[in-house]
Amino acid sequence: MYFQLFALLVILIGIILVNKKRRKLPPGPVGIPILGYLPFLGKVPSLTVAELAKKYGDIMSVYFGQYLVVFINDVDLMKEIGKIDVFLGRNQLELMKPIRENCGLIFLEEKGWQEWRRFTLKSLKDMGFGKNSMEGLIQDQVEDFCSFLKRNVNSPIYLKDPIEVAVINSLWIILAGEKYDIEDPEKREILKLMNEAFSDQDILGITAFLPWLARLFPVSTGYSKGLQCLGAPLNLGKTILAQHKEKYGPGQEKDFIDLALTKIYETTDPASSFYKDVGLKNLVFTVLDIFYTGSDTVSSTLGWAFLAAASFPETQWKLQKEIDEVVGREKIPSLMDKSKMVYTEAFMFEVLRKSSMVPFGVMHTALEDAEFHGFFFPKRTILLWNLYGVHHDEKHWGDPHVFRPERFINPDGSLRKDDHLVPFFTGKRNCPGDSLAINEFFMFLTGVLQRFNVELEDPKTMPDFGQRPGFILKPPAHKLMFTERSAMKCRLDKAG
Ligand code: HEM
Numbered sequence: 009m010y011f012q013l014f015a016l017l018v019i020l021i022g023i024i025l026v027n028k029k030r031r032k033l034p035p036g037p038v039g040i041p042i043l044g045y046l047p048f049l050g051k052v053p054s055l056t057v058a059e060l061a062k063k064y065g066d067i068m069s070v071y072f073g074q075y076l077v078v079f080i081n082d083v084d085l086m087k088e089i090g091k092i093d094v095f096l097g098r099n100q101l102e103l104m105k106p107i108r109e110n111c112g113l114i115f116l117e118e119k120g121w122q123e124w125r126r127f128t129l130k131s132l133k134d135m136g137f138g139k140n141s142m143e144g145l146i147q148d149q150v151e152d153f154c155s156f157l158k159r160n161v162n163s164p165i166y167l168k169d170p171i172e173v174a175v176i177n178s179l180w181i182i183l184a185g186e187k188y189d190i191e192d193p194e195k196r197e198i199l200k201l202m203n204e205a206f207s208d209q210d211i212l213g214i215t216a217f218l219p220w221l222a223r224l225f226p227v228s229t230g231y232s233k234g235l236q237c238l239g240a241p242l243n244l245g246k247t248i249l250a251q252h253k254e255k256y257g258p259g260q261e262k263d264f265i266d267l268a269l270t271k272i273y274e275t276t277d278p279a280s281s282f283y284k285d286v287g288l289k290n291l292v293f294t295v296l297d298i299f300y301t302g303s304d305t306v307s308s309t310l311g312w313a314f315l316a317a318a319s320f321p322e323t324q325w326k327l328q329k330e331i332d333e334v335v336g337r338e339k340i341p342s343l344m345d346k347s348k349m350v351y352t353e354a355f356m357f358e359v360l361r362k363s364s365m366v367p368f369g370v371m372h373t374a375l376e377d378a379e380f381h382g383f384f385f386p387k388r389t390i391l392l393w394n395l396y397g398v399h400h401d402e403k404h405w406g407d408p409h410v411f412r413p414e415r416f417i418n419p420d421g422s423l424r425k426d427d428h429l430v431p432f433f434t435g436k437r438n439c440p441g442d443s444l445a446i447n448e449f450f451m452f453l454t455g456v457l458q459r460f461n462v463e464l465e466d467p468k469t470m471p472d473f474g475q476r477p478g479f480i481l482k483p484p485a486h487k488l489m490f491t492e493r494s495a496m497k498c499r500l501d502k503a504g
Pocket residue numbers: 113114115125297298301302303305306309365366369370371372431432433434437438439440441442444445
């Protein structure tokens with residue numbers, strides 16, 4: 009009898025404690041059983057979330073399927089939480105487990121993540137990030153890209169594939185020591201599959217939160233395709249690794265993979281994420297992680313930038329005027345010129361703000377039960393960052409839906425850095441490729457507009473520069489027309 013009473017008491021206390029914790033979850037909209045709020049996200053989730061944030065505040069929770077997701081809607085809170093270790097987890101969604109096995113920089117957590125993050129940052133730096141050699145590599149790719157444009161002047165073209173190859177090449181040389189040979193059918197296919205994986209309806213999209221549905225209907229939900237898209241590059245990674253192992257010689261490291269092999273061969277601690285087979289698996293996935301994140305993001309940003317320059321010709325003329333004044337027409341633009349080109353930097357900031365290509369950042373998870381600003385985050389809560397909302401907050405920007413680079417220029421003509429612009433997120437797990445991305449963005453943009461004008465195929469059908477569906481906001485497929493800038497005089501001078 010006493011035992012039953014005691015057991016009942018323990019259960020009651022348990023229920024009270026659980027409820028107490030539940031009560032402290034951040035506020036948010038109620039969804040429906042099983043699906044949670046997913047059916048109400050609408051075609052453009054970034055807009056729906058921005059609207060919800062106005063109602064529920066800066067920390068808001070919602071269920072996506074079985075997953076508890078907390079959205080952080082305020083930039084100061086993002087900065088604060090981005091520094092807290094317990095919120096630096098990144099558990100993969102169930103659907104990706106058959107492929108990823110929790111390996112590689114993007115999905116590693118805790119000690120393993122720290123080890124690979126430190127190693128990656130240092131090795132990429134040693135291999136040329138931020139150095140003159142890197143600048144030379146990018147310049148070569150800009151030259152190749154301009155030759156492509158020259159062969160295609162006066163005829164409307166899709167830019168996506170050529171930009172992508174140009175951006176991938178400089179990255180692949182650093183990672184694997186060779187150009188990414190797009191003529192090779194296997195590599196061409198991989199690029200195609202990667203694009204499909206990260207398209208508007210990507211595997212990381214809504215069905216990722218409904219694993220049971222994906223398993224029940226693998227074809228119609230796109231799950232089979234998603235696995236194929238994410239699996240194919242893995243074979244490339246394994247082949248490249250095998251080739252590197254064959255040619256490897258200590259002290260002769262010439263790329264990122266060689267450096268990692270040295271580290272793996274030197275590691276004797278079985279608990280290390282560099283140890284033997286675990287180390288090799290982490291290497292393959294880390295190379296692929298940098299490949300995906302470093303190519304698609306930069307090429308899409310350039311896609312948005314050329315679309316903006318074509319859609320708002322006056323911004324293009326101002327860019328060209330500045331290029332003419334600071335760089336001229338003879339020499340290739342270099343990174344040394346960047347600090348003197350305020351309008352160009354302001355234009356780049358505005359493209360990053362307006363496109364908000366990664367509208368919710370990349371999810372983090374709580375590694376343990378945790379508290380933040382009085383709210384309870386159960387272990388494994390998913391955290392998403394409402395970067396789109398921050399970049400389009402009317403209270404801060406005034407006219408967020410207008411494309412206006414001047415918002416980043418002070419009245420005295422200097423560049424105005426705005427801490428509400430966070431395309432690379434912030435804190436300990438922010439984007440490690442931010443400076444490479446900015447450097448590539450600058451060199452391609454200025455290298456092309458120095459020599460070419462860009463126009464919409466049909467100015468009457470201006471594409472929507474605003475809202476896009478999905479969890480990765482790529483520029484809409486649109487043909488652009490390039491013409492050579494032959495006259496020395498800039499069009500802005502003529503207009504003005
Ligand atoms: C305009 C271009 C880019 C944008 C907007 C962008 C944005 C982001 C964002 C929002 C994150 C998530 C940060 C977090 O979880 O806290 C991220 C992570 C990451 N990015 Fe980028 N990125 C860009 C370019 C690049 C480039 C060029 C590289 C490669 C060199 C790169 C490599 C990575 C990696 C490896 C991570 C995962 C870091 C980790 O988990 O520790 N990104 N990026």
